[in-house]
Amino acid sequence: MMLSINHARLANDSVLYHIECKNGRISSIQPEETTNLAADVVADGGIVLPSLCHSHIHLDKCFILDRCQLVTGDFSEALKVTNQAKAAFEPSDLYKRGHKLIRDSVECGVTSMRAFVEVDRAVGFSCVEQGVQLATNFRDVCDVQLAAFAQEPLFDDTESVDPGENYSLLVRALETHDLQVVGSAPYVEPTLAQAKLNIGLILNLALKHRCHVDFHLDYNLDPTSEPLIFNVIEQARQLSWPPALKITVGHATRLQLFTPEEWKELTSAMGSLPITFVGLPQSDMYMMGRGDSPLGAPRGTLHIPQIAAQHNIQIAMAVNNVQNAFTPQGSVDPLSLCTFGVALFQTATPNDLKTLLRAVTLTSKEAIGETEAYKDLTLSVGDPANLVVLHGTPTTQLAVLNPGYVRTTIRAGRVVAYRHNSVWIASN
Template sequence: MTAKPAFDLLFRNAATRAAASPVDIGISDGRIAAIAPRLACETVEIDLGGRLALPGFVDTHIHLDKAFLLGRCGHDHKSLGDAIRAVSAMKRDFTVEDVYARGARVIERAIVAGTTRMRTHVEIDPRIGLRGFAAVKALKRDYAWALDLSLCVFPQEGLNNDPGAEELLIAAMRDGGEVIGGCPYADTDPNAHIARIFDLAQEFDVDVDLHLDFDLDPSWWHLEEVCRQTERRNYHGRVAIGHATKLSALPPERLKAATARLAASGVAVTVLPATDLYLMGRDATHNAPRGLTAAHRLVADGVLCSVATNNVQNPFTPFGDASLVRMANLYANAAHAGINEFDACLDLVTDLPARLMNLRDYGIAVGNPADIVVLDTDSGPNAIAELPDVLMGFKRGRKVFERQRPTLFRP
């Protein structure tokens, strides 16, 4: 007599993106132990009734340290520079407790929206010092039960032009920084900024994630220098650039060449729809450009891409709820994605950002952590089309939240 497998938890009738029909998913010791139809086991069962199970959303680019700042400053920011200056003035007064409280609000919203992995960009400079970093390190520790948080430290307001920033950046890397970022367009010497960030990345053996080319003037850019440094340092697959809105302003032949350059050098692109749409094209009197790079089309041509949150309710983006299914839907609308491209849009907040972050244990597969979220729909395309509720989430097999389906009270 064959013994039944032992599971701690069993999902029945789960729709997945890999299977043509619903399957059962067995969980043991916090990991996925089996995936098959009609698994035999006596344990705690949750019948998903054909609803979609995903391995959780992955947010590659968010700013926890400067979220929820609306009301602290007048909101009349008509450009990226205005937004940077507004936050710069405020962050001198940020405390560890303040950053922690605002970051926690974002993380809790992200958790109940189905996010299980996240990379936060943390500003390091003489105005904020290491206070924001200390707060986000505490958030990483305190929310590890529901979300894996990776810390990318970067100088938002430049490096060569900001005495003391580099020393603080190095201190943060020595104290737990996991990725290093940069903001070349804020520096008086952008190429030197890029080179120094790569120097530090190699010194600490970490990946690079840069804010880059965030405007609509295609007559100049820093993309080529980033690709050149990536190849020179043998950093293929370890570099990402965020925003890259200049790509949206390129004519077809130049875009084709830029796409080939990114693909060849292994530089990934993160598109940030809410911020990119909000800040780009604001000086247009009519027929305003979208400023949104078509990530899913870059993917089709060999470039690794993701779609992410960026900012939540601050001068850069005065709205947001940290929901990546909503962000993917917004992206699909603005990028004119067709129905046959909806699956590709869902990839941009799941499998592809996991690859961008070099996560080796992501996905609904035997042996991986049981990080699973359940959506109130039955397929990947419908996750984009319907904006369904995220009904429940599990981290390493433990339930971390549940949302009740609404009930209609008919007369």
């Protein structure tokens, strides 16, 4: 199958190009002035980039804010009201909301995502089952990688030595459904010791089923709390962790309190382990730092550009939740995170803008274990033809600072979405 794009720009290049895709890959990139060819997609002078990727998004608890009565807005309340909403989830409701999430994401330029579907005694396998159906139905449009996720504790109480029903359900979900990832939130366990046991249980499950791992980890801004990332590293090394299975760590706000020496310790401890961090700024900034001091506690999320520049760690960035008690605000568009990040991280330098753009494209793809890699944000012949065309947005700078609404999404060399606007204004 052939697809052509003209009047297109590449990252950091003002030249207009004619791009051709064949058999799911970019087969030709030529300056437009040397060609006189018609095209399937006219980019209107806009930039063409590797497609966007949700490296961390919850498929089952999106668009439920109208069911959640918020009073304090804190994390414990979010867990409580979300559990109440989960108890009433129906299969058709799960499918409808998940369908909207995927469809809206593809319209923005997303062609792959890691989607969390929860497994616990409240929902059983209903979230997993609808997730599998959605992944199947969207398989030609978007690669929906499903993560069986234990948001609730695996241990029933502080005295428990063995994991309880939630763990048993998670095991059964992996045994009976087509799932690519297993994950948990160790910080919800009753004790620190059980949080570390949670980590070990998940790592061993992943090895048994040859799954990637995704931890919601170190979600606090408490300098007295033990950073559990070091326990993840220790247990992974004890298991001789294979390079093919990714370990992804979401939130990790506690790391933002690290000194330069602690960052060096972390990078040394990680070594060649396949660990990638995912910052979730919309959720982190809303939920973290709810202290009771007169001036309030500081907000905190992983400082993606600074960590890349100072410690050479590329961190992905993701939407996480959409319209629920954990993240009431924001859209499904990953590029909106880049725009938010400019103010949040107080930087608009070319290198940092590139880091932010990579965070929702290349680094996010790496975080979820995509094997078809791009060389850079600037497209090359042979790259996968999973692309987003930002019509009328001519530079990477504007793609971050003010990305256009009009977009074409291309998956495997085929247009899978075109988003356009219609404008009317009254005249005098």
